[in-house]
Amino acid sequence: MTEDELARRVTLGERAAVAEALNLTEDRRPEGRARAIALLRALRAGDEGARAHRVGITGPPGVGKSTLVAALTRELRRVSRTVGVVAVDPSSIRSGGALLGDRARISPDPNDQGVFVRSLATAGELGGLARSAPLALTVLAAAYDVAILETVGVGQTETDVRHVTDTVVFVVQPGSGDALQFLKAGIMEVPDVLVVNKADQAELAARASGDLAAALATLRSAGALPYDVPIVLTSARDGTGIDALVAALGAHRAELAGPRLLARRREGAIAWGLRAFVRRHGEVGVETRGGEQNVREAIASRLDEGAVIPQIVDEV
């Protein structure tokens, strides 16, 4: 099958084609990489995935991200939106092996053509995002209405996630003040939606949500909050608040509509391209190319010419 044909089938949501396309995005062999680039170019040329909503779900381990993604997927299906999920799990540094998430939680009905779940191992990436995760998300965005990226939840993944998604959801659980501290200290970039999961622990959840709201108010008065970040209380276990989360996601997407969305995606693509460039060519490579600003500009101009990131990284 040609890459154009594969791209066409991906956009029709054919599951076998989506699976094959995702295999390609992971392929490290030169011929595989070339095919992946051709596929991404074909998707880009058709502007496929532009309408999809790319959502990143991140937060520390143990806050119930997987269960939340499962509940969110069910709710999105209930309102007839198709969903593709990339779930990233850590690989062992020593063996390279990985245990990937319990996908049956997300997709209980194997005949539902409107849900696709792929688990990825970080495969030695420290940031918590698998190398191929952004490419996988691109494929899923071409095939489904909503493309969800669920991260490992360790390390500084929020920035990476921001580069490749339209909406970043940061999940916390009651009784843990980490997010609050990070927000206050400015270590963590402000997410687009804050979720306090496990809200069945009512008292603790209310306090956590109150603390976060206060922190956001401080940021707002300091002018450091471009967008009014909603705080959603959910219980993924009993389904409470999931409809509110869907609404919050929709609101953020609407807020971004038009040129702002395009600008964010372009900025994100450049930043991601820079990351990929550094990973491949090192800091020395950046210096050789006349410094970071020059590389950014080169990436931007190639992007505007219709190139895709893996290709640009190879060329620049």
Next chain:
Amino acid sequence: MRTYSGHSTPKASNALYRQNMAKGQTGLSIAFDLPTQTGYDPDHELARGEVGKVGVPVAHLGDMRDLLDGIPLDAMNTSMTINATAAWLFALYVSLAEERGIDPKKLSGTVQNDIVKEYLSRGTFIFPPAQSLRLTSDVVTYAVEHVPEWNPINICSYHLQEAGATPVQELAYAITTAICVLDTVKARLGGDARIDGVFGRISFFVNAGLRFVEETCKMRAFVDLWDELGRTRYGVSDEKLRRFRYGVQVNSLELTAAQPENNIVRIALEMLAVVLSKRARARAVQLPAWNEALGLPRPWDQQLALRTQQIMAFETDLLEVEDIFDGSHVVEAKVRELRKAAWREVEAVLSRPGGVVGAVESGYIKERLVASNAARLARIERGEQIKVGVNQFDQTEPSPLTEGGGESILTVDPRVEKEAVERLAAWRATRDAEKVHASLAALKVAAKDGANVMPASIACAKAGVTTGEWAGALREVFGEYRAPTGIGGVATAGGGAGGRDAEATELEAIRATVRELGALLGRGAKMLVGKPGLDGHSNGAEQIALKARDVGFEVVYEGIRVTPAQLVASAAQEGVHIVGLSILSGSHLELVPEIVMGLRMAGLTKVPVVVGGIIPAEDARRLLDAGVARVYTPKNFELNAIMRDLVTLVREANG
């Protein structure tokens, strides 16, 4: 003395019970099939291949009538191994008694009704832990009031040991389970309620392994811990109510498929642990069949299990003497050590967020069990723990007992399932639909309002409701639960700093082949480990998943109870290079070919399928014919060898 049995149909099982009673069996121990245990009717998609396999299907009151036909309920002690649907099967039993004009106060027996260990090892749970415990509590409080001779819960640490628990873990998690049930009952009755009576009706079902000296000490530690718990935590003043009452099924984990006749001796030795010490002697003993690792036991195999007990009871002098260990400082010291370690673990569980339920939901206990089992298997593989006939002394003469091959094993006729579905349809056709509807509606109301579900369940039973309908109504109210697989947090990876050199070298060698494989494939070698069907015994799948990760595979494992269609969808979406299936319920001939076919239809023509489980040689041949690449049985205990096989298979498929 009894043997755990039931299979095929209610009528066939009834004939078996009568036969066993004629041979001197003094009680009934009913095994239910997996659809009955997990609340599905025989015509449900998930029941396919499972009907009548590991026990008898009971879908409604009519089945219960056939099952217990001609058996005097008021004179019989009946043990039912049933958990998630315990309230339902108990309701059917009580309904049958009432229908026969027998006062429920005269019924004696046991429902297992221990849901906690289902989450940890056996896997037949349905609802989330809190809701399940509420059902457990309903059965307990109903029985204490209305069926006072009944044991409404039988806490089974048996299955924990089968899942790899050490003696300390078995002690600790049995006690934490009891605490969890007692606390739930207490909370439902109101904080100040006296629960001495409930405490006194709790019985246990434990395991006994081959290290029978330590196991004897474990039993004595159990007696002490239970007495102490009753006194201190629940203020039970009557000493009789604090007595540790237990039955036992001796260990199957240590039985081997290789030279299976050796198991006859193993079983007899395991029995010693629970009969030698008078002070800690089992009330009821069940022995497994010597050849159960090969397939379903036949009546002759069960007879041998019964005779073993009769020889111990009637030919030896054991029952003539007082406790032969009292005053032994060796035994006392060992008991003290076990008790202390177990209590430390009890406290560790209780101090976790959410207590026992929290420790179940977070996977804490499960992870500890999976880690213990991984350590045990590694000891056997290294030859540190000797298994006669397996990793030592494995030369053998041809055995006259197994030379018949597949024929010497009882198998279930495939027509059984079809007949069960037909019986069910006939039953549904003859009942009063309005009454069924009304009684199910009342059940849902009781479930929502927090009333005891037993009276509503008995009304359902009498109205002709089926097992699947009863469970379906409660699924609507309570929701369905998926338990943590317990493998995420287990660090095994021998070959690290603490590993032995030879082992580390071997592991590194396999990792190198997996890395090479990844280079060939262009991405990490990826494996789907699947447990199709209703069988919840996930030890095998868990250990394979862990080992595969440790040698460098990216492993997708979805836990238990997945349908063939789900497995096919997962394999396709995940882009795996190989699929490994584990089945222990005997439904491999139905489920495996369906999965192989499904994978091929989904275009996964190059993905090899391997199968592990209790699979007779004849069936293995049929699976290979159906396109399976390898079949592994309990004889294949060397996980490293299996891993090398997997690498070869993937390489050949992508060659």
